[in-house]
Amino acid sequence: MSILERRKxxxxxxxxxxxxxxxxAIFIIESGFLGLFGGVIGLILGILLAKGIEIVAHKMxxxxxxxxxxxxxxxxxxxxxxxxxxxxGYFPAKSGAKLNPIETLRGE
Amino acid sequence: MxxxxxxWKIYGRGEAKTIALKNINLEIEEGEFVMIRGPSGxxxxxxxxxxxxxxxxxKGEVYYKGRKTSLMSENKKAIFRRKISGFIFQQFHLxxxxxxxxNVELPMxxxxxxxxxxxxxxxxxxxxxxLENRLNHYPHQLSGGQQQRxxxxxALANNPKIIFADEPTGNLDSKSGxxxxxxxxxxxxxxxxIIMVTHEQELERYASKIIKLRDGEIxxxxxx
Ligand SMILES: Nc1ncnc2c1ncn2[C@@H]1O[C@H](COP(=O)(O)OP(=O)(O)O)[C@@H](O)[C@H]1O
Ligand SMILES: [Mg+2]
Numbered sequence: 001m002s003i004l005e006r007r008k009x010x011x012x013x014x015x016x017x018x019x020x021x022x023x024x025a026i027f028i029i030e031s032g033f034l035g036l037f038g039g040v041i042g043l044i045l046g047i048l049l050a051k052g053i054e055i056v057a058h059k060m061x062x063x064x065x066x067x068x069x070x071x072x073x074x075x076x077x078x079x080x081x082x083x084x085x086x087x088x089g090y091f092p093a094k095s096g097a098k099l100n101p102i103e104t105l106r107g108e
Numbered sequence: 109m110x111x112x113x114x115x116w117k118i119y120g121r122g123e124a125k126t127i128a129l130k131n132i133n134l135e136i137e138e139g140e141f142v143m144i145r146g147p148s149g150x151x152x153x154x155x156x157x158x159x160x161x162x163x164x165x166x167k168g169e170v171y172y173k174g175r176k177t178s179l180m181s182e183n184k185k186a187i188f189r190r191k192i193s194g195f196i197f198q199q200f201h202l203x204x205x206x207x208x209x210x211n212v213e214l215p216m217x218x219x220x221x222x223x224x225x226x227x228x229x230x231x232x233x234x235x236x237x238x239l240e241n242r243l244n245h246y247p248h249q250l251s252g253g254q255q256q257r258x259x260x261x262x263a264l265a266n267n268p269k270i271i272f273a274d275e276p277t278g279n280l281d282s283k284s285g286x287x288x289x290x291x292x293x294x295x296x297x298x299x300x301x302i303i304m305v306t307h308e309q310e311l312e313r314y315a316s317k318i319i320k321l322r323d324g325e326i327x328x329x330x331x332x
Contacts, residue, residue, distance in 0.1 A: 005204070009203055011201075012201050012202075012203060013214075013218070014162075014186075014189075015162055015189060015195055015197075015201070016189065016190065016195075016218060016262070017186045017188075017189035017190020017191070017215060017219070017266075018186065018190075019183050019186045019218075020182060020183075020186075100163055100164065101162045102157050102162050102163040103163075105201065
């Protein structure tokens with residue numbers, strides 16, 4: 001969904017009587033989960049890649065090369081990607097929510 | 109109920125300056141069916157948006173029930189938009205990713221109504237506008253006339269006292285246009301104040317008051 005489309009939705013929500021906090025909540029939760037989803041995908045790809053390298057390295061005789069993925073690392077990465085999502089949703093939503101509904105709706 | 113006093117709206121500055129509204133004075137009483145009529149570009153939408161508290165005047169004041177709306181906080185204005193008024197746009201402005209039923213529920217979600225009540229009322233309103241078989245359709249699966257009826261149901265969700273409508277028949281064929289006008293007439297008979305914008309003279313027969321606008325100025329107010 002494009003940013004312009006989102007902007008228009010913010011305008012509609014404001015015209016229907018949404019308060020600034022409602023709009024921030026809706027968009028931050030959404031972008032936070034989008035970020036988290038991206039984090040999960042990245043994590044899976046990362047683990048597969050690390051394990052792949054480990055297997056290849058072992059086959060070549062480098063038995064010391066081991067993929068080490070700690071629980072803390074996983075949690076850290078997921079939390080970080082959620083946070084990045086939240087932040088990337090916060091600023092556009094905040095700027096959209098501050099304008100009056102008509103200015104926001106014109107953004108189409 | 110709503111009063112505009114010396115309202116001006118000026119867009120841009122210098123070369124690009126457009127005076128959209130010039131010293132508008134008007135008063136709208138409860139229960140009226142007001143039509144703001146004039147040619148395209150004369151400032152009708154600008155005026156309606158300001159009266160509906162969706163936009164603010166450059167100069168002048170709009171009063172709601174005797175109170176200056178310029179002193180209302182953003183949250184107070186949100187409450188006005190959510191509980192006191194309903195707005196119908198020429199371009200419908202439904203949320204594309206929500207079904208008809210969800211679009212009608214939206215103002216009630218913002219007003220923190222419980223889920224059971226919301227569902228029931230949204231269904232009842234869609235039934236009232238003749239869309240009981242389209243509850244789970246998305247906007248792109250509906251005709252223009254059907255989308256505008258969803259928008260009317262949405263505008264009614266929180267039992268508004270005032271309905272604002274900006275050329276609600278502007279994007280519709282004449283048959284759907286008549287249906288929409290008859291619905292507005294019926295709502296007005298139930299006591300809802302209607303403030304509508306149009307450029308079509310033949311719609312004047314629905315109105316109890318006509319405000320004629322030309323180049324941002326009121327040239328005549330006719331009471332019937
Ligand atoms: N955001 C804007 N910026 C600059 N000019 C605008 C803006 N909105 C409206 N106008 C101008 O103000 C005038 C009145 O516009 P509008 O209220 O939309 O007229 P109507 O609804 O009667 O067609 C027009 O000349 C239009 O071009
Ligand atoms: Mg207009």
